[in-house]
Amino acid sequence: MTDNRINVIFGENDLTVEDVIALSEQRAQPVLSGDRDFRARIQKGADFLDQQLRDKGHIYGVTTGYGDSVSRRVPPELVAELPLHLSRFHGCGLGDILGPEQARAVLAVRLASLCTGYSGVSVDLLNQLANLLAHDITPLIPEEGSVGASGDLTPLSYVAAALIGERDVLYRGQKTSAQDALATAGLTPLTLRPKEALAIMNGTAVMTALMCQAFVRANYLCKLTSRITALASMGLLGNPAHFDKRLFAAKPHPGQAQIAAWIEDDLSSLGDDYQPARLQDRYSLRCAPHVIGVLADMMQTFRKTLEIELNSANDNPLLDVTENTILHGGHFYGGHVAFVADGMKTLVANLADLMDRQMALLVDTKFNHGLASNLSGADPDRASINHGLKAVQIGASAWTAEALKQTMPASVFSRSTECHNQDKVSMGTIAARDCLRVLQLTEQVVAANLLAVGQAIALREKSGELTKEQLGPKVSAFIDNLKEDIPFIAEDQPLEGTLRLLVSRIQNRHWALYDEEIAS
Missing domain, CATH: 1.10.275.10 (Fumarase/aspartase (N-terminal domain))
Structure with a gap:
């Protein structure tokens, strides 16, 4: 220590x-x-x-x-x-x-x-x-x-x-x-x-403790998926106008607006000469603030609920020492925490789905506007035997499917237990564990998309379609940091170790992202 x-x-x-x-x-x-x-x-x-x-x-x-x-x-x-x-x-x-x-x-x-x-x-x-x-x-x-x-x-x-x-x-x-x-x-x-x-x-200490951990992980994912969306937009030659603050003043959910503002700032260095490939990008780019923003907007509610529970007396019976009274009740019931867990895991799973869809666009030559198939960095004479991120994208799809499957709310599965004394129960700890599992799976999908956007940016830089100046100082510093962990994939190679390292980085909140807080 x-x-x-x-x-x-x-x-x-x-x-x-x-x-x-x-x-x-x-x-x-x-x-x-x-x-x-x-x-x-x-x-x-x-x-x-x-x-x-x-x-x-x-x-x-x-x-x-x-x-x-x-x-x-x-x-x-x-x-x-x-x-x-x-x-x-x-x-x-x-x-x-x-x-x-x-x-x-x-x-x-x-x-x-x-x-x-x-x-x-x-x-x-x-x-x-x-x-x-x-x-x-x-x-x-x-x-x-x-x-x-x-x-x-x-x-x-x-x-x-x-x-x-x-x-x-x-x-x-x-x-x-x-x-x-x-x-x-x-x-x-x-x-x-x-x-x-x-x-x-x-x-309710176990479920509350687990959800405190889930909270900080979800909060970080709001920021990281915003940064990745900006990188995906660059890699796909997306339209920065989708994140214009005037749009989000017209539908002013504050968390959604904050996500859009982060992405807009990340894209602000592209310059007037930059020409997007499409007038309107596909939804996984254009609507990213609307997906991430729901979680961002709910984080305040999740915080308030968890911190009330954290600082509450939640056993039974309770003693009112001001009036010397014993109060028999049911404050051990974890319904509020269960709702936070069930709600959060649904919103987090939507981030997995968003990242998976962005990656699907990046690897597919029908949609990626000139990037190599599966983002392979192989030389043309070796392209026929190299498959880039093909398997990683399959893995991301598998992790996404499992995350989405886990979103069935646990709190509705009450079981009557203990001779029907505990005849209505919260399932809060199961919900919290489910939420952590969804977070784990989503972090794996995010790691996969980090690989994809890192490779896409590298390919655009290699072709001269993007310059360091267009990335801007914040994004450029992030990419430089990312390159320390992610190799340029010129030839096929096992990527499990890289993915595991990236997941660890995500869970340890390794990269400094945006200064503003969404759930302070």
């Missing part, structure tokens, strides 16, 4: 999506607020719960069984053991393990929620969660097993287990037991107080 990480303070101001990402990427470190009022509020919740137990209060999940077992009373002598049982019987997740960045995001989101002061947890629990982040102890969380209400119970049980020294974790990148990781880090396993396992597990 370096010492130049920023501090993200829990318990003072609301967290942003970017705070979660900074913590997940270890560009920030967690700090639990030392504010006296904050700490007093947390302590008051824990004290109120203790008082209720002394007064033999009837509290769901504290003096009762869980879910459909709510009618089962837990005798006082067993109350202390109940949280341990909740954490253990939910240890049945399957599927792939969330990556370290995803697990750190989960820890950050759960800590933010518990710091709202409605959950009746102790300061010790908050400190232990913060310490897992600070010491890079990440629970190994299986991604499958949550229906998104009653929250992310099964995946979050792996967080509860790590806090108490059970199951396995990654400690600074190495798999080890939670007990050993805590000991090595100088931490003591937590003893869960009444309700604390429920407070950790009964919430």
